[in-house]
Amino acid sequence: MTGMGRLIFIxxxxxxxxxxxxRGIEAAREVDFLFAEFYTSYIGDEGVKRLENILGRRIVRLSRDEVEMxxxxxxxxxxxxxxLLVGGDPMAATTHVELRLEAERRGHRTDVVYGVSIFSAAPSSVGLQHYKFGRVVSVPWVSEKFMPRSVLEGIEGNLRCGxxxxxLLDLKxxxxxxxxxxCLRTLLKLEERHEMGVVNEETLVVGAARIGDPTECIKGGALSEMLEENFGPPLHVVVIPGRLHFVEEEALRTIAGVRDDVLERxxxxxxxxxPKGPTPS
Known part of the structure; x- marks a missing residue:
């Protein structure tokens, strides 16, 4: 088997x-060498220690360059x-898909142990139907020289389809x-720059923090209201709802605390x- 080791994404x-x-615990215990990268999905020093305690072995962290090179x-x-331990689901990041393909090209077998991902957990946490989500939009840190219009275009494209x-919020x-x-301040800055009429202070937004943790925090309302809310420590995501089914409306009231007047507006x-289209079912 020398020279033909397997690469397992966990x-x-x-x-x-x-x-x-x-299955992930079993795979991590069975491999000869165990590495981790957490720049695509941050886990922190405490998270690494907890994982090491669960697995009963040391984890070697890799830098971004070490993974990409x-x-x-x-x-x-x-x-x-x-x-290779990865936060969330391993194949959610293009970096890991490319690494898997390169390993296969070099003759190594690859396996994937799937994990719970923010892509499925976020809709569940706020009570919105998974199949009614459109394109995922990443919100970067902006500056006077970097104000990407694509953020608003992504949101607008989804809203036009209901x-x-x-x-997904940026990490540095x-x-x-x-x-x-x-994130909400960034959206307003982008709107001020590009004047697209996609986001304003009355836009319905739902903020979610630490999804999956006992301290999980879900709050929703008009953007102007959520600007002042304290969501606590990271990690955070934001959801902008589209056309709502009546069950989704009830979920936003119950889970995120969205008021009726905000929903109606x-x-x-x-x-x-x-403007047109059937009532969601």
Whole structure:
């Protein structure tokens, strides 16, 4: 088997690895070498310690360059099976798809142990129907020289189809985390620059923090109201709802605390984006 080790991608799920599956634990214990990368989905020092306690072995963290350059991993694959721990679901990031394909090209077998992902957990946490989400939109840190119109275009495209939008908030190389509040301020800055009429202070938004953790926080309302809310420590995401089914409306009232008057205003606003179409079922 020398020179033909397997590369196994192991999803650790949400919030520091507490959601890693039984299969993931077994795979992580069985491999000859165990690495982790958490720049695509931050886990923190405490999360790594918890994972090491669960797995009963040391985890070697890789930098972004080490994962993208690949050679360190392939060196270890010459001597045995390698496990790569990844936050969330491993194949949600293009980096890991590319790494898997390169391993296959070099003759190594690859396996994937799937994990709970924010892409499925966020809709569940706020009570919106998964199949009614459109394109996922990433919100970066902006500056006077960098104000990407594409953020608003992504939201607008979803709204015109009556679809919900999941906004993923930027990380600064593992050092800084965008909050719900910073995300909403960024959207207003982008709107001020590009004047697209997509987002304003009355836009219905739902902020979600630490999904999957006992301290999970879900709050929704008009953007102007959510700007002042305290969502606590990271990680945060934001959802902008599209056309709502009556069950989704009830979920937003019950889970996110959205008021009836905010819902009614938003339902009227959605008609300007998506004026016709059947009532969702």
């Amino acid at each position: 999803g650790t799920g949400l919030m520091g690895g507490d959601w890693i599956t039984t 690949k050679e360190r991993l392939f060196k270890y694959l010459e001597d045995g099976d390698v496990g 679809l919900h939008t999941l906004l 190389d593992g050092e800084g985390f965008m909050s719900v509040n910073e 938003w339902k009227n606003k959605i008609e300007s984006f998506c």
